[in-house]
Amino acid sequence: MQPYDDLSRWTANKLDAVVVGIDYRLAPHYPFPAAHEGCVLMVKFFLQDKILEKYGVDPARICVSGDSSAGTLATTASQLPQNNPEHKDKIKAQALIYPGLQFIDSLMLSHQDxxxxxxxxxxxxxxxxxxxxxxxTSLKQAILRNKHMPEGSRHLFKFVNWSDFLPEEYKKNQIYTEPVLGKLDASYPALLDSRLSPLIASGPQLQSLPLPYILTCKHDIIRDDGLIYITRLRNVGVQVTHDHIEDRIHGALTLTTPPYNLHLGLRIRDKYISWLDKNYKSKVHLSSH
Structure with a gap:
């Protein structure tokens, strides 16, 4: 957690921001949806007027952020409060750093590359x-073969069909192949849950989201999740700020502290902070994971 603690402190100083880091519960001791529920509960708690006032937070400049799997949690934490009149529109922005956004297809092109x-x-x-x-472990083996989705889930494949969403440069003239249905004996209803795969949110849900900033890296196994999400958002009229870095890798943000201090992580940090600085400087509340 050291890189994230340092990033939070650096962000607070750089932007004169209030930064809240959520130490959410981890699997397998706390399986889905424990991490999600913990993050949503924390966000809802902090969005109370009395709490914002206590910490001197400007309610017009609240952002939720996360990287990798925490990008999943930041996405769902941004989506759900929009359905609650008490919290609707209180989150103004979401910043997602190479987020993982779906469990449906384990053979995306970036998974293969x-x-x-x-x-x-x-x-x-x-x-x-x-x-x-x-x-x-049978679920792991099924996901490795891309044969984990249950019967009746084919309607979700349209959300992960990379042939409809990815830039041409990444398709490489390949043809999309759907996951194989109904091969897993055990039943996991969570595989159909948008809290696990926020990429499958409906168009109206996407339109109601806070202003999104998304950073993706070319050399990243879950690159395509972010690229598809960006295309889906733009297809429904959402203005997305997207930074795509050709020479960066997944997890680079954790390499910004000693003994690493690597430029490949610092560049991601600086792009992300630059966007916050431009759009939300002064009394930002940034909820990061």
Whole structure:
């Protein structure tokens, strides 16, 4: 957690911001939806007028952010309060750094291109994803084969069909192949849940979201999640600020502190902070994970 603690302190000083880091519960001891529920509960608590006033937060400049799996949590934490009149429109922005946004298809082109990493391999990503739902290793094996989705879930494939959403440069003349249905004996209803895969949110849900900033990296196993989400948002008229970095990798944001202090992480940090600085400087409340 050291890189995130340093990032939070650096952000607070750089932007004169109030920064809240959520230490959410971790799987497998606390499986889905514990992490999600903890983040949503914390966001709702902090959005209370008396709490904002207590910490000197400008209610017009509240942003939720996260990277990687925490990007998933930041996305869902941004989506759900919009359905609650008490919290609607209180979150003004969401900043997602190479977010993971779907459990539906485990053979996206970026999954194939970066099967062995760098940093995050396909097998490790799938192991962590499956442990979020269960310690039963049969789910991991099914996801590795892309045969984990249950019967009746084909309607979700249109949200992850990269042939409809990815830039031409990443398609490489390949043809999209759907996951195989109904091969997993165990039942996991969470696989159909938008809290697990916020990429499947409806068009109207996407239109009601806070202003999005999304950063993606070319050399990243979950690159396509972010790229598809950006296209979906733009298709329904949402203005998205997108930074795509060709020479960066997944997890680079964790390499900004000693003994690393690597430029590949510092550049991501600086782009992200620059966007916040431009749009939300002075008394920002940034909820980061």
């Amino acid at each position: 970066y099967e062995h990493g760098p940093i995050l391999s396909r097998e490790m990503a799938i192991k962590l994803a499956s442990l979020y739902l269960t310690e039963d």
